[in-house]
Amino acid sequence: xxxxxxxxxLRIWRQKDANSKGGFETYTVTDISPDMSFLxxxxxxxxxxxxxxxxxxxxxxxxxxxxxxxxxxxxxxxxHGDQHRTATxxxxxxxxxxxQTITIEPFRAKAFPVVKDLVVDRSAFDRIIAKGGYxxxxxxxxxxxxNIPISKEAADAAMDSAECIGCGACVAACPNASASLFVSxxxxxxxxxxxxxxxxxxxxxxMVEQMDAEGFGGCSNHGECEAVCPKGISIANxxxxxxxYVKASLR
Amino acid sequence: MAFSVDKIKEGKPLDGRIPEGPIEKKWDRRKNExxxxxxxxxxxxxxxxxxxxxxxxxASAALAELGYNVKTFCIQDSPRRAHSIAAxxxxxxxxxxxxxxxxxxxxxxxxxKGGDFRAREGxxxxxxxxxVDIIDQAVAQGVPFxxxxxxxxxxxxxxxxxxxxxxxxRGQTGQQLLLGAYGALMRQVDLGQVEIxxxxxxxxxxxxxxxxxxxxxxxxxxxxxxxxVGHAVILASGGYSNVYYLSTNxxxxxxxxxxxAYKKGAYFANPSFTxxxxxxxxxxxxxxxxxxxxxxxxxxxxxxxxxxxxxxxRPPNQIPEEERDYYLERKYPSFGxxxxxxxxxxxxxxxxxxxxxxxEFGRAVYLDFSDAIKRRGIDYIRDKYGNLFExxxxxxxxxxxxxxxxxxxxxxxxxxxxxxxxxxMSTIPxxxxxxxxxxxxHGANRLGAxxxxxxxxxxxxxxxxxxxxxxxxxxxxxxxxxxxxFQESRNAIQEFVKRxxxxxxxxxxxxxxxxxxxxxxxxxxxxxxxxxxxxxxxxLPELKKEFWNNINVPGSDKNxxxxxxxxxxxxxxxxxxxxxALDxxxxxxxCGGHFREEYQTPExxxxxxxxxxxxVAGWEYPGNDExxxxxxxxxxxxxxxxxxxRSYK
Ligand SMILES: Cc1cc2nc3c(=O)[nH]c(=O)nc-3n(C[C@H](O)[C@H](O)[C@H](O)COP(=O)(O)OP(=O)(O)OC[C@H]3O[C@@H](n4cnc5c(N)ncnc54)[C@H](O)[C@@H]3O)c2cc1C
Numbered sequence: 001x002x003x004x005x006x007x008x009x010l011r012i013w014r015q016k017d018a019n020s021k022g023g024f025e026t027y028t029v030t031d032i033s034p035d036m037s038f039l040x041x042x043x044x045x046x047x048x049x050x051x052x053x054x055x056x057x058x059x060x061x062x063x064x065x066x067x068x069x070x071x072x073x074x075x076x077x078x079x080h081g082d083q084h085r086t087a088t089x090x091x092x093x094x095x096x097x098x099x100q101t102i103t104i105e106p107f108r109a110k111a112f113p114v115v116k117d118l119v120v121d122r123s124a125f126d127r128i129i130a131k132g133g134y135x136x137x138x139x140x141x142x143x144x145x146x147n148i149p150i151s152k153e154a155a156d157a158a159m160d161s162a163e164c165i166g167c168g169a170c171v172a173a174c175p176n177a178s179a180s181l182f183v184s185x186x187x188x189x190x191x192x193x194x195x196x197x198x199x200x201x202x203x204x205x206x207m208v209e210q211m212d213a214e215g216f217g218g219c220s221n222h223g224e225c226e227a228v229c230p231k232g233i234s235i236a237n238x239x240x241x242x243x244x245y246v247k248a249s250l251r
Numbered sequence: 252m253a254f255s256v257d258k259i260k261e262g263k264p265l266d267g268r269i270p271e272g273p274i275e276k277k278w279d280r281r282k283n284e285x286x287x288x289x290x291x292x293x294x295x296x297x298x299x300x301x302x303x304x305x306x307x308x309x310a311s312a313a314l315a316e317l318g319y320n321v322k323t324f325c326i327q328d329s330p331r332r333a334h335s336i337a338a339x340x341x342x343x344x345x346x347x348x349x350x351x352x353x354x355x356x357x358x359x360x361x362x363x364k365g366g367d368f369r370a371r372e373g374x375x376x377x378x379x380x381x382x383v384d385i386i387d388q389a390v391a392q393g394v395p396f397x398x399x400x401x402x403x404x405x406x407x408x409x410x411x412x413x414x415x416x417x418x419x420x421r422g423q424t425g426q427q428l429l430l431g432a433y434g435a436l437m438r439q440v441d442l443g444q445v446e447i448x449x450x451x452x453x454x455x456x457x458x459x460x461x462x463x464x465x466x467x468x469x470x471x472x473x474x475x476x477x478x479x480v481g482h483a484v485i486l487a488s489g490g491y492s493n494v495y496y497l498s499t500n501x502x503x504x505x506x507x508x509x510x511x512a513y514k515k516g517a518y519f520a521n522p523s524f525t526x527x528x529x530x531x532x533x534x535x536x537x538x539x540x541x542x543x544x545x546x547x548x549x550x551x552x553x554x555x556x557x558x559x560x561x562x563x564x565r566p567p568n569q570i571p572e573e574e575r576d577y578y579l580e581r582k583y584p585s586f587g588x589x590x591x592x593x594x595x596x597x598x599x600x601x602x603x604x605x606x607x608x609x610x611e612f613g614r615a616v617y618l619d620f621s622d623a624i625k626r627r628g629i630d631y632i633r634d635k636y637g638n639l640f641e642x643x644x645x646x647x648x649x650x651x652x653x654x655x656x657x658x659x660x661x662x663x664x665x666x667x668x669x670x671x672x673x674x675x676m677s678t679i680p681x682x683x684x685x686x687x688x689x690x691x692x693h694g695a696n697r698l699g700a701x702x703x704x705x706x707x708x709x710x711x712x713x714x715x716x717x718x719x720x721x722x723x724x725x726x727x728x729x730x731x732x733x734x735x736x737f738q739e740s741r742n743a744i745q746e747f748v749k750r751x752x753x754x755x756x757x758x759x760x761x762x763x764x765x766x767x768x769x770x771x772x773x774x775x776x777x778x779x780x781x782x783x784x785x786x787x788x789x790x791l792p793e794l795k796k797e798f799w800n801n802i803n804v805p806g807s808d809k810n811x812x813x814x815x816x817x818x819x820x821x822x823x824x825x826x827x828x829x830x831x832a833l834d835x836x837x838x839x840x841x842c843g844g845h846f847r848e849e850y851q852t853p854e855x856x857x858x859x860x861x862x863x864x865x866x867v868a869g870w871e872y873p874g875n876d877e878x879x880x881x882x883x884x885x886x887x888x889x890x891x892x893x894x895x896x897r898s899y900k
Contacts, residue, residue: 017810035535037646043540047759050805050814058811060328063501064541065642067426068332083645090645115472116811123449126329130441134434135393139313139711140384142391146348149402158395159420162427166331195393 006032006098010045012057013105015114018121022114024103034094038081039064039071041093059118066090066230069165072172073118074105079169079228087167087230107172111179111215122168124214125182131210132203133186135195154192161188163231170225170233176217181225183211184241185233191244201248208245253788254833258879265518265869265885268672269373274359274891278377281673285716286723293318296722299466299481301453301508303330303436305429305703306686307487309710312435315444317715322479323436324448324468326503326816331433334489334501335706338425339546339639341407341417342389342703344382349406353414355379360892362701365411365591366666366694367843367857368865368894369524371887373673374692378701381708386418388711392431396420407635408551409699411591411899417700422546422638428703432710451477452816454747455740456484456512456682463682464730467740469748471816474809476741478732483681483718486512487710490665490687492525494824494831495776496768498662499531499544505820506827509669509688517677518869518883520670520690522827523835526697526844527777529595531661532646533615542661543646545618546639547699550588552623552632553656555579555595557616561606567617567655578602582854586899593696593844593857594899596660600777601855603659610657619655660777664702666693666844667834670869670885674717675709678869680725683718685709690867695843748808751818756801760818763798767825770794775832780848784836791829798822830870830880837882840864852896861894 007030015022029045036044039061046056062070066087073088075081081091096102104118112120150158162185170181187204190196196203219238226235270277270284288296296319300311303325311323325333345358358379363370386404390396396418397405406415420427439445450471457465463484468477491506492498513519530549531542556575563570578598580587590598599616602608609615624632629652633640640651647657668690675683675691686706693701731737770790774783798821806812841850841857842864850858867885 033536033538035648036538037540040538040540043761044538046814047761050759050803051757053805055806056814058813062327062332062503063334063337065337065543066645067423068327068334068336068501070327070332085641086645090642092645092648094648119811122328126331126437126440126447126449129331129434130437134431134438135391136438137388137391137435138316139309139388139435139715142384142387145346145386145390145396146403148390150398151402152398152400155395155398158393159397159427162395162420162430163423165336165426166329189395190393193393193395195391 004034006034006093006096008032008096009101011101011103014057014117017116018113032093034092036093037064037089038075038091038093039089057118058116061089064089067165069167072107072120072167072169074107074172076103079107079172080230085230085232087165107168109171109177109216111177112168112171125166125168127214128179128183128207128210129186131206132199133207135190136199148194150193158189158192161185161192161233161237164233165231167230169228169230171216173224173228174217175222175224176220178219179211179216180219180238180241181229181233181235183207184237187241187244188237191240200244201251204241204244204248252877253792254829254879255788256833256837259837260881262871262881262883265670265867265883267371267885268674269371270673274372274376277373278380282716285720288719288723290318294320296320296482297322297480298483298485298718299479300324300485300487301466302333302487302489302686302688303433304333304335304487304489304686305432305706306710307485308333308429308432308436309707310485310487310685310714311445312432312439313711313715314718315439321439321445322448322481323445324451324453326450326452326471328449330436330447330449331430333429334504335425335429335703337501338703339422339544340409340548341419341424341700342385342428343409343416343700344386344418344704345379345416346383346386348404349415351414353416357414358382358416361412362692362698363694363892364897365698366696367859367897368694368861368889369842369887370692370694372889372891378692378705378708381712382704384712385704385707389428389431392435394420394427394431407548408589410547410550410589410595411586411698417548419548422636425703428707453508454511454744454819456515457736457740458515458679459730459734459736462680462725462727465732465737467737467744469744472811476744478737478741480730480732482722482727483683485683485685485714486669486688487685488688490668491824491827492662492665494767494828495662495771496764497534497539497542499528499542502541505823507820507823509684510823510827512669512677512679512682514872515679516872517679517682518670518871519667519830520867520869521667521834522831522870523775523838523845524666524695524843525662526592526664526666527596527660528663529592529599529660530618530658532643533610533657533659543642544661544663545643545656545658547592549618549636549639552635553588553618553620554622555588555616555618557602557607557609567619576607583899590899591696591698596777597846599660615657615659617655618658620651621655624652664697666690666695666697670867674720675713676717676721681721683714685714695845747819748815751802751804751815752808754799754802754804756803758801759803760814760821763794763802764821767794767821767828771828771831775828775835778846778848779835781836784832787832788829788836791825791832795825798825826876833880834868834870838864838868856897859894865894
């Protein structure tokens with residue numbers, strides 16, 4: 001495939017640490033194969049920078065198969081790039097063309113401060129989950145699994161919401177930097193399941209309260225979140241969360 | 252100086268402290284013997300847990316629920332991102348919900364046999380017993396397992412078994428189980444019982460008066476070296492397949508925590524027992540940074556084949572049925588495509604070595620779904636494997652609904668790990684090891700869908716009992732991070748980090764890691780022989796020298812520096828590689844994933860030597876890096892199953 005290899009110009013956000021001011025730097029990479037993943041392309045850049053005695057670009061990544069939610073990046077203005085239902089690590093260079101300029105920035109949101117270069121701090125998500133993103137059962141107290149029949153439809157619906165990988169692209173895409181898609185997906189998962197009922201209202205109240213405390217904005221139905229979500233989590237979850245919240249508040 | 256088999260000294264045999272009595276009663280018996288810490292005293296104990304995968308998250312949550320103070324550490328920015336999240340296919344349990352005559356005994360038997368009779372009966376039986384509780388626990392947590400229309404749980408089959416006992420959540424079973432355990436963990440964070448320390452890397456174990464009393468970690472954001480004291484330490488740091496550079500593991504998966512514990516006196520068991528998974532997407536170029544697994548569950552409906560004619564370059568759809576060799580079905584009529592992993596991988600390698608491989612480099616075989624699509628319809632396949640097919644298409648640009656997948660074996664799982672007794676305690680008192688990081692239950696080959704089971708059994712149901720016994724029966728005086736053992740650890744780490752940054756050579760961490768990976772794959776991979784292993788034992792010390800002369804670690808130690816992290820891990824991998832090669836060389840037999848070309852049956856299957864090698868090899872660090880490690884054997888005793896030549900025909 002070497003005949004199709006590309007040369008690209010990369011405009012990358014560099015920032016020393018949380019307190020420094022950042023800015024764009026421009027780099028060129030050559031010999032990029034269309035079969036490379038986007039992150040492999042950045043690996044090549046980093047190896048080049050290292051050899052030139054420069055500091056490599058820091059970016060978060062881990063599983064490189066679209067499930068851990070560690071990778072991020074805003075690519076040409078779009079979190080995770082422009083491929084539908086694709087995390088950055090699954091994005092391949094065949095979707096770019098020779099000579100193209102690619103702008104790469106960190107996820108931007110008040111609640112996701114930049115740590116270094118393209119790495120941000122998403123611990124706000126953990127703090128929201130701590131307020132109710134679970135069912136409060138202690139280990140060892142469970143009944144036989146098949147004693148809780150759950151219709152296939154309900155299980156599938158719960159699974160659709162549960163697929164969220166917690167990457168935060170929804171926040172980065174939202175003009176208000178709202179975390180509603182992330183939070184509502186978790187709330188919905190348990191709303192569909194009988195196991196989730198006992199804590200249903202406490203959960204939504206506590207999680208929403210924490211979401212607000214973390215400095216995420218409100219949802220005003222732009223729908224950008226759903227469009228960039230690598231798992232295609234539906235915006236219908238947000239409507240469900242609102243209803244749950246109203247019900248819980250009125251109790 | 253290179254390690255050599257001639258210089259192996261044999262130390263005292265190891266005792267796994269397996270309870271006496273009939274196998275069904277062993278765990279009950281042990282539980283009755285274990286001391287219990289009173290509820291009021293539990294809060295006086297602090298337990299350090301390294302890792303937040305299934306093993307670490309479940310252990311942290313379960314211990315915190317009991318009232319212990321838990322401090323939990325992980326490399327990623329959130330505990331939810333541990334590598335367990337990537338597990339796809341499913342988790343086994345002997346529920347017999349399908350009425351196909353499954354039982355605890357059958358799961359036990361399949362696992363012992365699958366591991367080619369190199370695992371402990373007692374541990375494996377307990378694992379099979381606990382498997383049923385795991386599913387109950389996960390369902391209670393709201394894990395959305397796949398269900399039938401009637402509302403009950405669905406199952407599928409995995410390799411090496413004849414029953415359907417695998418529970419799954421689409422192709423994201425690990426994700427859902429981990430999010431369940433992570434939720435339980437975060438609930439304890441909310442309750443103040445667990446404190447989490449993400450973006451920390453454990454770089455040393457601190458042993459005081461012969462007991463594990465703390466860890467020293469690097470804060471990956473600030474670069475600070477931090478120290479933590481505990482009454483016991485749990486390592487749940489995952490496996491070391493990245494020693495091969497290319498593997499199905501996440502980029503951060505590493506051996507550093509277990510390796511540094513080994514250097515502090517914990518024995519390393521069966522390091523050469525690694526699993527090469529048969530169905531990963533083949534490598535596409537030199538730049539490749541990881542290999543993506545295609546879950547074994549696909550072999551339920553996919554058929555593996557190669558063209559009957561060598562070097563046949565026709566596209567698969569143009570190769571007529573009678574010109575295809577469904578070699579697994581041909582050679583193993585009763586298990587067919589569902590033979591265990593080691594068998595499937597080796598056969599793929601044989602076919603490619605013999606010139607029947609497909610794809611650009613001839614290093615792939617087909618996994619074909621067209622029959623299943625014809626038989627059951629495309630919706631059925633989409634429902635079962637949709638996300639895997641999507642993943643495949645994203646990576647390769649080919650649509651597996653229309654053309655067969657191309658697959659090839661890839662390093663995936665490490666059965667070897669730190670040696671632990673039946674209570675999951677290592678040879679260092681107070682150091683417990685859970686999940687993939689220990690060696691315990693899978694012998695020489697792990698069956699599919701049993702790593703999740705083991706990690707959760709260890710974390711939810713074993714450690715909460717056994718750690719209490721240790722704490723209740725051990726004198727643990729107060730210590731602080733100012734103890735000389737802590738200071739020595741901190742100094743050593745600082746020295747090491749400084750040294751890494753000072754070399755400023757010509758090779759990047761990635762380049763040296765690729766060199767290591769190629770050596771390990773070629774000589775300590777799917778097939779091994781004496782000559783190759785001896786060669787690798789010569790080459791690795793050279794690679795260490797090259798490392799210290801020529802590595803280029805950029806940046807500073809005062810902030811986030813991935814290259815620095817990876818450089819340290821790479822050095823540990825090189826050293827571990829030496830131990831793997833030594834272990835593989837000393838074991839003059841083939842078993843499971845450890846295939847020594849000199850020892851095979853006429854049909855090319857692994858040929859065990861039970862008379863001489865029916866033992867676990869526990870390696871002790873000899874106190875310096877030059878001497879050959881000391882071998883401690885734990886004899887394997889089979890009272891309930893008779894080791895036989897495995898047959899999947
Ligand atoms: C792609 C893939 C698919 C799989 N599918 C299945 C399947 O379907 N069924 C099945 O049973 N098994 C499967 N497995 C195997 C299974 O996922 C793993 O064996 C299992 O999840 C390991 O869990 P663990 O808790 O032991 O470790 P991990 O999940 O690897 O967690 C390790 C933890 O330790 C932390 N850590 C590591 N080193 C340090 C350090 N030095 N300092 C601080 N923290 C550290 C990490 O940050 C992480 O939190 C699969 C594996 C892969 C790679």
